Structures are given as structure tokens and as C-alpha cells.
Amino acid sequence: MRLQRWVCLRKLAAGSLSAPSSWRLVAFTSQKQHVRRFSQTVANMAEEAKKLAAFAAVDNHVQNNQVIGVGSGSTIVYAVDRLAERVRQEKLNIVCVPTSFQARQLILQHGLTLSDLDRHPELDVAIDGADEVDSELTLIKGGGGCLTQEKIVAGCAKHFVVIADFRKDSKALGQQWKKGxxxxxxxxxxxxxxxxxxxxxxxxxxxxxxxxxxxxxxxxxxxxxxxxxxxxxxxxxxxxxxxxxxxxxxxxGLFVSMAERAYFGMEDGSVTIRSAPVN
Structure with a gap:
């Protein structure tokens, strides 16, 4: 029975057979399961890509005795993980300034030193995510609602670095991010x-x-x-x-001429680095 159904489904896919409603339901269910598995695979790749980009940025830009601006969003979670790991392993003296309540909680949960712009108005580097990044490193940010504080912190930093997965990379704004x-x-x-x-x-x-x-x-x-x-x-x-x-x-949520470098985690496990154009 299983073999017969498989043969009929193949004929149905080729258009040579009009299938009973029960078989059409099987085919439709199978298609939905395939789409669900594919979506889950892409989501898993994106999470790994976020981690790769975050780790690369923290490793390349964070040094001892720095004040770090900590951004918001799902990608920044991996950056704080790596930052805390390096602080423990290398005994780094790092101070963190958050861009949101979420960032503040991440800093505290990882046992990092929390500060603010009153005490540290000048930051060495700010690391944050983005909803979309174009070819000139113009960003759309604010999908998580923290755009104002993110822009203030980024503006106080000597260096502003963006971390994202491959889905956020665009030639022009609006190609990938459709929410405005x-x-x-x-x-x-x-x-x-x-x-x-x-x-x-x-x-x-x-x-x-x-x-x-x-x-x-x-x-x-x-x-x-x-x-x-x-x-x-x-x-x-x-x-x-x-x-x-x-x-x-x-x-x-438009960040224009602010980011100097972007790290993109890619599907193949690599990290692509793009620098802002020199004016």
C-alpha cells in the first residue's frame, strides 16, 4: 500500500494522474513538512552565523582597559557571551555601557562591569546589530525598539562596529528588510x-x-x-x-555614516567583513 501510494504521488507530481482527495492531502502535508524543515534549517544557519559574526567582532575590536557600548537584539547576545568569556579567560578590565534594558540585563547576568554615559561619556568601541546593512554601511535599526539609545551610544564611540547574519546584507535598503x-x-x-x-x-x-x-x-x-x-x-x-x-x-532608525565596519556571518560558516567607503 505504501509503495502504491508513493507511485501515485510521483504520477500526481508529474501531472499524469488526477489524485483522490486523501492523496492530495498527503502530498500537501508532505509539502508543508518540507517547508517547515527548510525554514528550520535556515533559522539554525542564521543563529550560527550571528554567533560567528559576534565572536569575530569581539575578538578583533575588544582590548584590555576599554569602555564598550553594548547593543541590543538577538545577535548581541552572542557578543556578550564572547565578551564575558574573554574577560574570564584573559582577566580583561572592561566596562560596559548598555543601549537598552535588555543589554543592561545581559551585562549583569554575565557578571560584567555596568556603567552609563554619565560616568563614561566617551566609549572606545560600540558593537551592535542591525536589521539591514547596505553597500555603504547605511543601516536600518530599531526593529527591537531601541533605536534612540542605540544611536546615542554609537555616537559616543570612537569606533562603531556592526554584527549581523547573511540575511541582513543588502545592496540597497529595503531589499531584505520589508518592515520599514x-x-x-x-x-x-x-x-x-x-x-x-x-x-x-x-x-x-x-x-x-x-x-x-x-x-x-x-x-x-x-x-x-x-x-x-x-x-x-x-x-x-x-x-x-x-x-x-x-x-x-x-x-x-537610519544610521548614516556611523558604522565603520560590518561583520556578516555567512551560510558556509565564514565571516565576511565590509568597511565603510572612504569619503
């Missing part, structure tokens, strides 16, 4: 800001809604986030400046 540019706004201003952005730059700026609670996402700064789904490539430097000048806008 995050924009943090004062709550009372989200409607006029969203209307003005759409009118001036096209596309649509949508209020980000929470998943596990009713209502909008609220940032660590008690603000809202708009996700601007733009329609075409822009002069990102000019757009970033123009949006920031709109009353009610706190910060954008």
Missing part, C-alpha cells in the same frame, strides 16, 4: 508625524502595535514607534535629517 524604517515619536505627535512623512517622502508610516499586550509598542523612553514603509530608494542622509526636523520626532 523605525521612527521614535512623542505619543501625542504620532498622527501628524505619520501624515507629514507620507506626504513628503511617500509610502506609509504605521504605528507599531504590541503583540502580547493591547495597544502600541512603548519604547524604553516611553515613546511610540512608527514604521515607515518607503516606496523607493532615497538620499538617506538628507531624509534622515529632514525627518528628525519634524516636530515630535525623537530619532530615526
Amino acid at each position: 524604517v523605525p521612527i521614535e515619536v512623542i505619543p501625542m505627535a504620532y498622527v501628524p508625524v505619520s501624515r507629514m512623512i507620507a506626504r513628503r517622502f511617500g509610502g506609509e508610516a504605521i504605528l507599531r502595535m504590541a503583540v502580547s499586550k493591547a495597544g502600541p509598542v512603548v519604547t524604553d523612553n516611553s515613546n511610540f514607534i512608527l514604521d515607515w514603509k518607503f516606496e523607493h530608494a532615497q538620499n538617506w542622509k538628507e531624509v534622515n535629517t529632514a525627518i528628525k526636523m519634524i516636530p515630535g520626532v525623537v530619532e530615526t
